[in-house]
Amino acid sequence: MALVRWNPWREISTLQSQLDRLFDETLVPATSLERGLLRVPPAEMKETEEAIHLKLEVPGLEAKDLDVQVTEKAVSISGERKSETQAEENGKTRSEFYYGKFERVIPLPARIQNTNVTAEYKDGILNLTLPKTEQEKNKVVKVNLEQSAV
Structure with a gap:
């Protein structure tokens, strides 16, 4: 030993x-x-003066399988990829697909009007246009500048 x-x-x-x-x-x-x-689902966010544009990639799902909920501060997307049953007697099946439920909550950088959100789902890409509230559009921040003593 x-x-x-x-x-x-x-x-x-x-x-x-x-x-x-x-x-x-x-x-x-x-x-x-x-x-x-x-x-x-991976996401891409773009902010303009008028709105926030959010793009999510959810391939292999139909629009009816997605649940999108929007608050003034966040977007929540959930869904489920259902497995396809395959019967194979003598061989083996190898799958790298992910099946099951998923959920993603994305915090937003500005308050939005969640009652005016528009959505488009095509070819596995979900595009959301989230218009900003009037307070966020007109938000100006005053920056005080002080001279430093050299």
Whole structure:
């Protein structure tokens, strides 16, 4: 029987990397790309003077399978990718598709009029136009400048 020197730092390092992997897989949208899986839809946000434009990628779903809820401060999108059942007797099936429920809440940088939101869903891309409230459109911030003594 051989003696092996115990290094507690190695175990802590292993635990740290396992925790990092756990949080990467559940919280960040694109961390599972190495396995070909996306758990939440990736988003792109563009802010103009009049509105916030939000684009979400949700391929493989129909509009009826999506639930989009908008408040003055955030957008919540949820849905479910249902698995297709395949019967195969002698062979094996390998799938890299992700099936199951997903939900993503995106905080907005400005207050919006959630009663005037427009949505368009085409080819797996959901486009939302979120018009800003009048207070946000006219918001001007006064910056006080002081000369520094040199």
